[in-house]
Amino acid sequence: MSEINYLVRRNRIMLLVAKVLRRSHTPQKINEVFNTYRHSKITLYIENNFSDTIKKYDVLGKTHSKDEKEESIIWIFWWQGLENAPPLVRACIQSVIRNAKDYKVIIISQKTVHKYSDISEIIYAKLIEKKISLTHFSDILRFNLLKNHGGIWMDATIYTHHEIEKKVHIDFFTVSGFNDREFFNISRGKWTGFLIGGEKNQVLFSFMDEMFKKYWEKENELVDYFLIDYLLDIAYKKNIGSFRTYIKNNDNTQPNMFELQNRISDSWDEKEFIRLTEKTNFFKLSYKKKNRMSKDSSNTFYDYLIKRV
Structure with a gap:
């Protein structure tokens, strides 16, 4: 059994235990200690196997060229196209269009994904082979789009009620404000991968894009459903692209998000x-x-x- 096979199976069991602990009202400290240990195994695997790429970006701070003519885009992805989306997804997307104001809303589908992205053919091949799920593909896609074009990525299940102000994604944007006392998710509520954006050519976006590429060049199985957050956590700890600085100064709290x-x-x-x-x-x-x-x-x-x- 390969390292990734062992880790995936072990992590599935540990994730199940973590869910049981959370639902059974186990004391917070026990949950926190267990999840800290669970997260450390995934992080160690990533750091050991992709150290060259991490070191490459570890020396880069907030270094990206600004484009004054850059479009303000909101990116939404639905593989089958909006016309084939479930009612709630259509309601969410329409809410974004209704409140976008100065943003151009682009809905990416199977028919248009190649037009806007330059994702590795290795990744597309593994998507076709079903080694990569559409959910994980969307994790890969968002950072490729942000690297190349900038803007804001919104999951297709984000509902917005008020007008979206254009200033929200100056330099960098994400939302926070929800508690994770048990440390169930590695992000611990400091950011969200489903609502994230900024200017194109951000070091953070390039880091994420390359890490996904390197990962799938090496592996044929996803180590964890939340790989996106483990990679962002590494960027946070090392302040790659000033990510930690952005997060510490982030005041985009959304207390009732869920x-x-x-x-x-x-x-x-x-x-x-x-x-x-x-x-x-x-x-x-x-x-x-x-x-x-x-x-x-x-x-x-x-x-x-x-x-x-």
């Missing part, structure tokens, strides 16, 4: 919606979870979002 999903099947409550959107503009939803349409005369939050399309 709360709308928790209420999506609840009866519609306008006062509650106003409360949720008062200090939060970006909401992470999921089309995979059961979101019911109301069968009676009463509406749900899901109904409200779908009917706005």
